[in-house]
Amino acid sequence: MRIGVLTGGGDCPGLNAVIRAIVRKGINAHGHEFVGFRYGWAGVLNNEATDLTLSSTRGILHRGGTILGSSRTNPYKVEGGVNMVRAAMQARNLDALIPIGGEDTLGVAGKLHQDGVNVVGVPKTIDNDLAATDFTFGFQTAVQIATDAIDRLHTTAESHNRVIIVEVMGRHAGWIAAYSGLAGGADVILVPERPFDIDEVCRLIQRRHSKGATFSIVVVAEGATPRDGDIVSEFGGAADSFGHVRLGGIAVALEKAIEDRTGYESRMTILGHVQRGGTPVAYDRVLGTRFGVAAIDAATEGDFGKMVALRATEIVRVPLDEALAEPKLLDPAFFATAEVFFG
Ligand code: F6P
Numbered sequence: 611m612r613i614g615v616l617t618g619g620g621d622c623p624g625l626n627a628v629i630r631a632i633v634r635k636g637i638n639a640h641g642h643e644f645v646g647f648r649y650g651w652a653g654v655l656n657n658e659a660t661d662l663t664l665s666s667t668r669g670i671l672h673r674g675g676t677i678l679g680s681s682r683t684n685p686y687k688v689e690g691g692v693n694m695v696r697a698a699m700q701a702r703n704l705d706a707l708i709p710i711g712g713e714d715t716l717g718v719a720g721k722l723h724q725d726g727v728n729v730v731g732v733p734k735t736i737d738n739d740l741a742a743t744d745f746t747f748g749f750q751t752a753v754q755i756a757t758d759a760i761d762r763l764h765t766t767a768e769s770h771n772r773v774i775i776v777e778v779m780g781r782h783a784g785w786i787a788a789y790s791g792l793a794g795g796a797d798v799i800l801v802p803e804r805p806f807d808i809d810e811v812c813r814l815i816q817r818r819h820s821k822g823a824t825f826s827i828v829v830v831a832e833g834a835t836p837r838d839g840d841i842v843s844e845f846g847g848a849a850d851s852f853g854h855v856r857l858g859g860i861a862v863a864l865e866k867a868i869e870d871r872t873g874y875e876s877r878m879t880i881l882g883h884v885q886r887g888g889t890p891v892a893y894d895r896v897l898g899t900r901f902g903v904a905a906i907d908a909a910t911e912g913d914f915g916k917m918v919a920l921r922a923t924e925i926v927r928v929p930l931d932e933a934l935a936e937p938k939l940l941d942p943a944f945f946a947t948a949e950v951f952f953g
Contacts, residue, residue, distance in 0.1 A: 618650030618715030622748030623890035624898035631902025742933035760794030777861035780831030791829035814953030
């Protein structure tokens with residue numbers, strides 16, 4: 611077979627492990643040939659691709675980012691986009707595509723499947739908010755980066771008797787905030803699933819300080835929102851081709867609100883894209899590799915319209931439409947465990 615591979619959406623530690631696994635197993639076990647489209651669906655629309663070979667995918671397992679580049683291009687927002695995808699596949703004599711991406715990239719994959727294109731999807735996002743898979747690769751790396759940052763902020767918060775607000779990524783779901791907050795000993799964690807009351811946040815911090823603490827750590831997901839809507843994030847503006855506005859900055863508003871209400875000196879840190887960069891932790895290299903091997907097996911068997919997924923400890927195949935129906939929000943039981951340590 612000849613197969614096209616692409617990486618779409620926000621990059622994610624572990625993408626190169628997937629590419630390497632697809633190519634290594636595909637060539638060595640099945641004798642397939644591969645091209646890698648550049649910059650996600652943009653490369654398919656422009657027919658911009660490079661051969662993926664054993665040598666071009668050597669030495670990339672531990673590297674962050676994606677050797678193919680990525681973008682948030684949506685072929686369904688481009689006039690004649692689906693025909694351009696078909697034309698690129700025909701020009702390169704491809705039997706199938708393996709897109710590696712999140713809800714947006716795989717949403718396109720699901721529609722293409724309905725339009726008769728052979729696709730097998732691989733789920734990716736540091737946010738871990740894709741239904742049908744227990745974990746996505748990249749998440750554990752992001753959690754580790756955030757936890758390391760919280761550990762560092764802890765010591766400076768303690769030295770200066772400050773409240774430090776740490777903003778992490780998480781658009782629809784607070785997985786990174788909850789995991790890194792729990793691991794880093796956060797005193798309050800704010801997530802998109804639970805609109806917060808700023809007075810309640812301050813009450814928790816004050817309770818802690820009344821028991822002798824002189825500093826506090828608040829971890830907030832970028833998508834967290836206040837219940838009454840009077841604290842807003844910094845950015846906003848135009849949506850991308852999948853309808854997402856840029857998030858970030860809720861910590862700026864929280865810093866001021868907490869200091870004004872409690873009188874405790876407060877500082878905020880926005881971790882931003884540092885959570886997506888750099889070398890993947892071992893867990894994400896292993897999961898990415900398992901996903902890549904499973905995806906090439908599915909494509910080889912002609913089992914299209916599926917996404918590979920982790921269920922408990924097994925890699926399974928699930929229909930793309932089922933996988934993308936709803937985002938996977940934070941497990942309330944997990945959040946309840948983190949809440950035990952608030953205030
Ligand atoms: O979906 C992953 C993610 O990291 C989100 O948490 C975040 O809102 C978004 O990507 C940021 O995207 P960009 O790189 O386009 O700013």
